[in-house]
Amino acid sequence: MEKKELLYEGKAKKVYTTEDPDVLIVDYKDDATAFNGLKKGTIVGKGAINNRMTNHIFKKLEAEGVPTHFIEELSDRETAVKKVEIVPLEVIVRNFSAGSFAKKMGMEEGIKFACPTLEFSYKNDDLGDPFINSYYALALNLATQEEIDAITKYTFKVNEVMREYFDSLGIELIDFKIEFGRYHGQIILADEVSPDTCRLWDKETHEKLDKDRFRRDMGNVEDAYEEVFRRLGIQ
Numbered sequence: 001m002e003k004k005e006l007l008y009e010g011k012a013k014k015v016y017t018t019e020d021p022d023v024l025i026v027d028y029k030d031d032a033t034a035f036n037g038l039k040k041g042t043i044v045g046k047g048a049i050n051n052r053m054t055n056h057i058f059k060k061l062e063a064e065g066v067p068t069h070f071i072e073e074l075s076d077r078e079t080a081v082k083k084v085e086i087v088p089l090e091v092i093v094r095n096f097s098a099g100s101f102a103k104k105m106g107m108e109e110g111i112k113f114a115c116p117t118l119e120f121s122y123k124n125d126d127l128g129d130p131f132i133n134s135y136y137a138l139a140l141n142l143a144t145q146e147e148i149d150a151i152t153k154y155t156f157k158v159n160e161v162m163r164e165y166f167d168s169l170g171i172e173l174i175d176f177k178i179e180f181g182r183y184h185g186q187i188i189l190a191d192e193v194s195p196d197t198c199r200l201w202d203k204e205t206h207e208k209l210d211k212d213r214f215r216r217d218m219g220n221v222e223d224a225y226e227e228v229f230r231r232l233g234i235q
């Protein structure tokens, strides 16, 4: 499988076409951004970690009945994926208070919820990914009710599988963001699952092992990504 043309360059990944119109190659970068691109930097080794971690977790999710775009890992940074049309929703699940939730609700971080929450943001950089509900998504034709139902069902399953898996690695899954795509009429999980897109705290020490270390200038950013990768035990 070979790259043909650069189709799209995002903040953390480049996407290439291949000879197969149904297949793209994703190439993960070490570039890091935060606050809608206002803060820029590099996290050395992040591209390879995020690529290999996403593939490892997507394989587990597939085994648990969540369809994903994963086809084949081609190298440390490159993966062949099914070409999807991305549903323009960021789907966010929270198990504990943190980040924008803690700020909005005037709560400290790390309070465990009675049950997980699910929310949507409209994927739009110009607007800074505003919070929306399913009625907005329907009214603006961002997704159909059937698609929202499938997304909701898969998202709670993703949370269940990932929460249990990270727990076995001594990591608390605080919250995360995922994205879905349309592939031949079906909703499948796309994009990535990594310390860029999840809040991951050490269960014992509550040390942050995710992109908040970069967002908040906490230092030891690379160490945190490497620690998560080490615990995954990927060969």
Ligand code: 5GP
Pocket: 090, 092, 098, 099, 100, 101, 129, 175, 176, 177, 196, 197, 198, 199, 211
């Ligand atoms: P918050 O709304 O608290 O800022 O983020 C909630 C969760 O979703 C965090 O795990 C955060 O990493 C993830 N998240 C939300 N929006 C984005 C985004 O635009 N990019 C990335 N990489 N993660 C996001």
